[in-house]
Amino acid sequence: TVVGSVSGDLVVEGCCVRGGKIGILGTNSSTTLASMCDIHSCTHAVSAQRQAYMSLSSCHAFASVCGVASTDVGSQIAVRDSDIDYCGQVGIMISSGAEGLVEGSSICNNGVGGVCVSGGSKIVVQRSRMCGNGKLGVCIVKGSSALLHYCDLRANGTPLCGVYISPSSLSNVSWEGLELDCPVYTPEDDEGLGFVYSGGDGVDEDDDDPTPAADLTPTDVQDGANGKANGKEEGLEE
Numbered sequence: 001t002v003v004g005s006v007s008g009d010l011v012v013e014g015c016c017v018r019g020g021k022i023g024i025l026g027t028n029s030s031t032t033l034a035s036m037c038d039i040h041s042c043t044h045a046v047s048a049q050r051q052a053y054m055s056l057s058s059c060h061a062f063a064s065v066c067g068v069a070s071t072d073v074g075s076q077i078a079v080r081d082s083d084i085d086y087c088g089q090v091g092i093m094i095s096s097g098a099e100g101l102v103e104g105s106s107i108c109n110n111g112v113g114g115v116c117v118s119g120g121s122k123i124v125v126q127r128s129r130m131c132g133n134g135k136l137g138v139c140i141v142k143g144s145s146a147l148l149h150y151c152d153l154r155a156n157g158t159p160l161c162g163v164y165i166s167p168s169s170l171s172n173v174s175w176e177g178l179e180l181d182c183p184v185y186t187p188e189d190d191e192g193l194g195f196v197y198s199g200g201d202g203v204d205e206d207d208d209d210p211t212p213a214a215d216l217t218p219t220d221v222q223d224g225a226n227g228k229a230n231g232k233e234e235g236l237e238e
Contacts, residue, residue: 036058046077047070054070060084085107091130094121097121099122102125166186166187
């Protein structure tokens, strides 16, 4: 299923999309609203590119390389009351200046990470679960911003890594009411962290694998369930 018209709109409801490089693609400033859909067995289940807006509501994206991706400046993706699971790499990837919103959703049991934000991108995650992912729950790197509110981030990685923040992103991340079973982690530098997206051909992973969990360096960013990395009350706007 491809949306490619400029300022075009598509509503997809109650459909099953299976196979191919991208299950549902929004591009060229289009708007796509998907609800109660199953999208699976793709390279990328859902992708927003070239200033497109993509909204998922009560959807299930699974068994793909990447579940949901928003991959350039001006592209936005909203995931509400949906399940993103059993993807080979990451459940949700926001990169290269894109924006994302995740509410009331479950992003669990993915091969590498639940939610990964890179390259000056922004995300708001509220009342969601990122659990049982292979290496980390949420990864915020390379000058990205995040607001994390009342999320469950337990049982990710071995050793455990619920939230991973690079030094260049640390001042742009705030959180409240998180359920964690380990401290927030930061590496010593940003080198080796990032996600590169190659459009319809899938991910060109020059560094798709964020520093292996065995190499994570703990810091005393916080030792409880609540904290603010930037010491400010304000966060990202929805």
